Amino acid sequence: MMIVEYHRLRPKELVQRRQAMPVAYVGLGILEWHSLHNPLGLDGLKANGIALHLAAQLGGLVMPPLYWGDNRQEICELVFDPAVSPWLPEGTEDHTGAIMAAMEADKTAYRADADRSQANGGWRLWQELVVHMLFQIETLGFKLIVPIPGHYPLIGPLNQAVTTYYEKGGTAEIFVLTDMMYSETGDAGDHAAAFETSVMMAIEPHLVKLDELGEDTDVAPIGVLGEDPRTAASQAFGEKILAKMTELVRERVQQFNEEKRK
Incomplete structure (x- = not known):
């Protein structure tokens, strides 16, 4: 089984994968309610699962996800x-x-x-931690960093952290991958509803228990924003989302490689 996580590799393996593709993916999440059918760490699990999928498909390495400091x-x-x-x-x-x-x-x-x-x-502490993290990943030899914010309120503070990173002399390319990029109108994504639940069903289906929500769809699930996952979520939808994310990053990686050759 191919290992794509930085912290699981020995030095020789790291160098081989980094030379082949100097891209680092990092999932960003928090600990938060995602209704009765989803795990409490969905944001980080989702982001890290996407990162693992991207590394397996495109190359590069996955850094440990961040859950704390929000x-x-x-x-x-x-x-x-x-x-x-x-x-x-x-x-x-x-x-x-x-x-x-x-x-x-x-x-x-x-x-x-x-x-x-x-x-x-x-968000001060979290932003400082992310800036530190970006510099650390750059120090480890990566030229393109793909942060994946699984919790939507992270996006604004993340963008500010990226700005601070560059202001302080950061040199790695940063490509922030968000759920909203799935839709050309930027309206994709939800909270514990069809979108997020489908991604979880595609990456860790054993963690999703739709029957916890009951069968009566006239009774809205607690703490869900978006389409009812009982009727609209599926593993197939989740795999479609992963495929779109992969294409988005593939295009950015190709652009990055072309820029390096100039």
Whole structure:
């Protein structure tokens, strides 16, 4: 079985794969509710699974995913309340109470953690960690880095971290791969609904349990934004998403290789 993860390779194996394709993929996720049918680490599992697929198909290596350091103010355990988040689709019910009940968690503790995170600068720590990570990957000899943000609120802070990386002298090419790129209109992606669930069904199907949602589709799943996964998610859809992501990165890698030859 081909090993594509940096931390599992011995030096000789690393050098061989890096010389063949000096591309590093890194999944970025957080720990957050993704309804009853999905794992709590879906964002990072999804991003890392895409990274593994890309490395197997295109070459390059996968760096360990990042789960820590995010702004705990912006997690669905707290924001799935229309009173808190006016951007939620019209008619969205307050799911935060049901989420806390299912998790047997204390919302007061979550709120305190969010306040602490905000007091420490919101995304500041995470951005600093990502900048550090990009420089470390560059130091390890990679020329093209493909960060894959699995949690959508990561995208803005990630873009700022990339800007800071370049301002501080970073030299590696950065290509941020997002779920939104699946659609030409940029409206792809969801939260624990058909899109994310389908990707999980394609990369780690044993972690998805749709029957946890029940059979009554008139009862909306807790903490889901998007098409009902019971009727719209499938492994085939997930594989289609992976294929599109692969083509997007293949085009960028080809462009990168052509630029190197100039």
